[in-house]
Amino acid sequence: MSTNKHSSYREEAQKGIDSARLQSNLSNLQNRFGKGVMRYWEEMEDKGMRSRVKNARMRTFEHLDTILTELAKNVRARGGQVYFAETAQDAIDYTLSVARKQKVTKVVKGKSMTSMELDIDPALEKEGIEVVETDLGEYIVQLAGSTPSHIIAPCIHMDRKQIGELFADKLDIDYTDDPPTLTLAARKALREKLLSADMGITGCNLACAETGHVSLVSNEGNIRMATTMPKVHVALMGLERVVATLDEHREALQLLTRAAAMQKLSTYVSFSGGPSKKDDPDGPEEFHLVIIDNGRSKILADPEFREVLACIRCGACLNICPVYGKIGGHAYNYPYCGPIGAVLTPLLDGVNKHADLCKGETLCGACKDICPVNNDLPRMLSGLRQKLAYGSDRWNVKQHNLTEGYIYRLWRTITSNSFLYRTGVRLGRLIQRPFIGNNKLIEKMPSIGGAWTKDRDLPPIAPKTFAEIWRKKQRLKPTPAAPASREEK
Amino acid sequence: MMPNQNKFIENIRTALGKGSTPAFSDLYGGHRAKDAVQALRKKTTENQIQLVETFQQNAKELNLHTHVVASLSGAEKVIVEIIRSKTPEFSHQKHVVCHDHPDIAGLELWKRFNRESVTVHTTFHPDSQAREKTLASFVGITAADFGIAESATIVQLTRQGRPRSTSLVPSIHIAILRRENLVANLNEAYALLQESKNLDSFVFISGPSKTADIEAHLVHGAHGPYEMHVILISEPFLFPVDEEIQEANSKTSEGIEQE
Numbered sequence: 001m002s003t004n005k006h007s008s009y010r011e012e013a014q015k016g017i018d019s020a021r022l023q024s025n026l027s028n029l030q031n032r033f034g035k036g037v038m039r040y041w042e043e044m045e046d047k048g049m050r051s052r053v054k055n056a057r058m059r060t061f062e063h064l065d066t067i068l069t070e071l072a073k074n075v076r077a078r079g080g081q082v083y084f085a086e087t088a089q090d091a092i093d094y095t096l097s098v099a100r101k102q103k104v105t106k107v108v109k110g111k112s113m114t115s116m117e118l119d120i121d122p123a124l125e126k127e128g129i130e131v132v133e134t135d136l137g138e139y140i141v142q143l144a145g146s147t148p149s150h151i152i153a154p155c156i157h158m159d160r161k162q163i164g165e166l167f168a169d170k171l172d173i174d175y176t177d178d179p180p181t182l183t184l185a186a187r188k189a190l191r192e193k194l195l196s197a198d199m200g201i202t203g204c205n206l207a208c209a210e211t212g213h214v215s216l217v218s219n220e221g222n223i224r225m226a227t228t229m230p231k232v233h234v235a236l237m238g239l240e241r242v243v244a245t246l247d248e249h250r251e252a253l254q255l256l257t258r259a260a261a262m263q264k265l266s267t268y269v270s271f272s273g274g275p276s277k278k279d280d281p282d283g284p285e286e287f288h289l290v291i292i293d294n295g296r297s298k299i300l301a302d303p304e305f306r307e308v309l310a311c312i313r314c315g316a317c318l319n320i321c322p323v324y325g326k327i328g329g330h331a332y333n334y335p336y337c338g339p340i341g342a343v344l345t346p347l348l349d350g351v352n353k354h355a356d357l358c359k360g361e362t363l364c365g366a367c368k369d370i371c372p373v374n375n376d377l378p379r380m381l382s383g384l385r386q387k388l389a390y391g392s393d394r395w396n397v398k399q400h401n402l403t404e405g406y407i408y409r410l411w412r413t414i415t416s417n418s419f420l421y422r423t424g425v426r427l428g429r430l431i432q433r434p435f436i437g438n439n440k441l442i443e444k445m446p447s448i449g450g451a452w453t454k455d456r457d458l459p460p461i462a463p464k465t466f467a468e469i470w471r472k473k474q475r476l477k478p479t480p481a482a483p484a485s486r487e488e489k
Numbered sequence: 490m491m492p493n494q495n496k497f498i499e500n501i502r503t504a505l506g507k508g509s510t511p512a513f514s515d516l517y518g519g520h521r522a523k524d525a526v527q528a529l530r531k532k533t534t535e536n537q538i539q540l541v542e543t544f545q546q547n548a549k550e551l552n553l554h555t556h557v558v559a560s561l562s563g564a565e566k567v568i569v570e571i572i573r574s575k576t577p578e579f580s581h582q583k584h585v586v587c588h589d590h591p592d593i594a595g596l597e598l599w600k601r602f603n604r605e606s607v608t609v610h611t612t613f614h615p616d617s618q619a620r621e622k623t624l625a626s627f628v629g630i631t632a633a634d635f636g637i638a639e640s641a642t643i644v645q646l647t648r649q650g651r652p653r654s655t656s657l658v659p660s661i662h663i664a665i666l667r668r669e670n671l672v673a674n675l676n677e678a679y680a681l682l683q684e685s686k687n688l689d690s691f692v693f694i695s696g697p698s699k700t701a702d703i704e705a706h707l708v709h710g711a712h713g714p715y716e717m718h719v720i721l722i723s724e725p726f727l728f729p730v731d732e733e734i735q736e737a738n739s740k741t742s743e744g745i746e747q748e
């Protein structure tokens with residue numbers, strides 16, 4: 001399994017790097033949003049807001065038992081149904097049981113990362129239910145049989161020509177690469193789906209415990225459609241997507257829309273938390289809130305990683321990460337990509353299974369700087385590397401690369417013994433000779449070293465060590481002048 | 490409490506290393522924004538005029554059209570002009586759907602169109618055909634509960650006679666907003682929300698529906714309305730007018746029966 005994933009990260013990353021389209025789209029995105037959000041943080045008046053929200057998030061976790069109980073109580077008071085799902089399968093089973101009871105034949109989805117984490121679509125389709133993504137980007141990706149490659153710009157890896165061809169093929173329209181015309185075609189096709197579906201499945205950006213609401217942001221209006229027109233609304237939320245009070249909601253919401261797309265507010269922020277009341281003119285007949293653990297309580301229990309749950313899924317770290325900016329989202333091989341994915345995915349889905357992710361990041365710290373809630377992702381990436389190097393019972397991690405372990409142990413022995421070290425260096429100088437290329441760098445190493453030199457050249461061991469050069473200089477310079485007297489001249 | 494909830498919450502308690510669960514009200518009780526609400530009720534006319542300007546400025550970058558009018562008759566002119574000049578997107582007939590709200594009833598729209606083929610619906614409660622009427626309409630007219638100047642946002646609380654779909658399904662959304670219901674920023678808006686009892690569903694709307702999913706190219710009208718207008722009315726809502734509007738209301742329903 002681990003070798004499969006290993007090659008998949010490499011291959012997908014290589015594909016991303018080779019795609020001129022992806023490179024230009026990502027570079028535009030990062031130039032606009034990454035830089036824009038950083039500028040906003042520098043200029044914002046209320047600089048304390050980010051740490052206030054972070055503190056509130058962390059305090060919420062300390063009392064998460066109380067807060068989720070309160071949320072459930074308030075949703076139920078409004079006639080909504082709340083289900084607590086320990087695993088992905090529990091959440092899928094519950095949603096299916098609701099769908100069966102309501103004889104659902106068509107589901108419209110409003111951008112929900114959690115639903116992708118659960119992988120609920122195949123289960124619904126197996127029941128003969130048609131599942132349609134309604135966010136334009138996700139709809140395009142679904143038509144193409146692909147997966148999203150960015151948290152808020154799902155089809156960033158595609159260009160207008162591809163989308164034009166896709167629509168000509170699947171929506172039976174004349175080929176065009178004009179974005180407004182393409183959007184209009186999707187609007188028509190999706191409107192029909194949105195108005196005829198009998199179940200809407202959404203995620204939850206932020207639930208508010210105090211009022212018993214689920215709040216969802218969107219610019220397109222698809223989420224409002226999916227939560228208003230079908231007779232059943234199922235909201236899937238990770239157990240951490242909750243704030244205690246409306247006050248806390250206000251600040252978290254502002255950071256979310258700013259960091260995600262530099263907006264004061266997104267076009268629509270909708271709050272719902274129950275079926276439509278007797279005298280309500282529209283809205284769903286049934287409202288179900290599914291609160292999902294699926295590995296999150298384990299993260300909650302570990303002080304080293306609890307912080308990652310404070311993430312508000314704005315996607316800002318993707319817009320600044322130099323690694324994501326080159327390899328794109330598909331290499332991460334899971335719904336959560338970029339720096340946040342590199343921390344969250346291993347914790348949710350297996351550290352060994354996703355070993356490449358934390359090793360692929362550079363620890364440059366840009367993700368920490370841009371994170372609206374100051375999440376220290378580099379610290380957690382290092383933490384994951386540490387687990388891989390030494391193993392961890394808590395996270396069920398096997399030492400990832402035993403050979404690497406042996407090499408480092410050998411290296412330690414050599415470097416702590418001056419005779420061995422010097423001999424090794426001399427030997428190295430001899431051995432490296434045939435591998436030095438025209439550019440005076442080692443272009444190709446044999447056996448396991450080959451992976452290292454596949455994408456980069458290695459500077460050879462210098463003919464003389466620094467100590468040797470220094471000693472020689474000292475010998476040639478019999479009377480070193482005092483620096484002070486020199487300066488006076 | 491369902492058994493799975495107990496187990497789930499117990500898992501969290503274990504993860505947190507906690508023995509007991511304190512009450513929510515002990516942790517987050519007390520703090521309320523009453524002062525803020527009182528302060529924002531005391532806005533002077535000058536404050537209000539300033540807020541209207543701020544709203545308009547912020548609306549521009551959202552491609553949200555604003556119209557400042559003195560009274561309902563000014564609003565009526567704007568609306569009639571929009572309905573006359575625009576073409577329906579999904580059908581050949583001009584249907585308009587309105588919230589059941591005194592300010593919209595006061596426009597007496599059905600009178601303006603009695604010689605044209607424009608059908609004006611109102612979402613009275615109860616109406617089993619409200620959905621069909623909304624789907625048929627190319628313009629939806631709503632009255633906002635309040636507006637936020639800082640972000641050019643209108644806030645709508647779902648109530649009897651005021652469906653969510655009116656501002657969502659028709660191609661053009663026109664919202665009427667009394668200047669007196671304009672607040673400065675999100676803080677004030679949340680203070681008002683905290684004050685309202687039994688909050689049902691509600692929505693913040695800042696401009697027409699949009700997407701930039703295809704090569705970051707901004708397009709309006711992804712799923713919701715492709716065009717949005719906010720009509721800001723300077724005149725405050727006066728109670729004496731209420732009775733006339735009650736009358737107008739009953740006339741509106743007659744108007745619809747005739748269609």
